[in-house]
Amino acid sequence: MPYSTFSDAQVASLIKAIDSDGYAVLPGWASPAQLKELQTLVTDTVAAAGNDYVALSGRQPVQGSPLYDWGSSRDFIDLCRRITEGATGQRSSDVTLTQTLRCLTGNGGRRESLIFHYDSFVLTTIMPVCMPVSGERGDLLMLPNRRRLRHSYLRNLVDKVLVDNKWVQKYLKNRFAMDDKAFTRIAMQPGHMYLFWGYRSLHTNLPVAEDALRATAVFHYHNVHGSSSLASRLRKSLGTMNGRDVHEDVPQT
Secondary structure, three states: OOOOOOOHHHHHHHHHHHHHHOOEEEOOOOOHHHHHHHHHHHHHHHHHOOOOOEEEEOOHHHOOOHHHHHHOOHHHHHHHHHHHHHHHOOOOOOOOOEEEEEEEOHHHHHHOOOOOEOOOEEEEEEEEEEOOOOOOEOOEEEEOOOOOOOOOHHHHHHHHHHHOOHHHHHHHHHHHHHOHHHOEEEOOOOOOEEEEEOOOOEEEEOOEOOOOOEEEEEEEEEEOOOOOHHHHHHHHHHOOOOOOOOOOOOOOO
């Protein structure tokens, strides 16, 4: 990670880019050597999963790799905190990142694509590890900054329910098919870090060819409703997450 400290002006510039363009980019986040190491990790992980979709949640499954180090990096966490605080005016008490290595390939990869959703975390950062060079690349797709931060978890839940149903999902897919210019489409490059307001932006990834591979390291910061008692009760009642609702538990980006 070549980035250590950021000036206030640099943080402000990142916030401005996310607000105006929908996202910001930190080029060359991973060195060529780190990227090669991570690509080997992805190849081995996908092979162990039968060459189908697989997601590794948390730091432990990626122990010994740069992803493990970045997940606890004080510099990275501090950057996320300053960006979030600068954008919202709220000082987050979060001292950790929620992370997942998400690998799309095979039939499972197609099933896990084109699912529009909002995050529960203010800031979403994505670093592509592997991306197809042609055909169906799995580009990041979004309608940026569509909602405000909700004061209550219940209002946030309503937002998600209104999106996470077959009718709205079909509408959004048809809208993209008819007017792709209405969406922000990002052809991400391996090794770059992309930042956007995951909580406020309706987003997904486009499909990936079954014989191709798209792998992304996803990091989230500042769960707006992390202390909500209602959210806690719902998580307990749901038991093991299926990866569809609060996608930060099993990210879908």
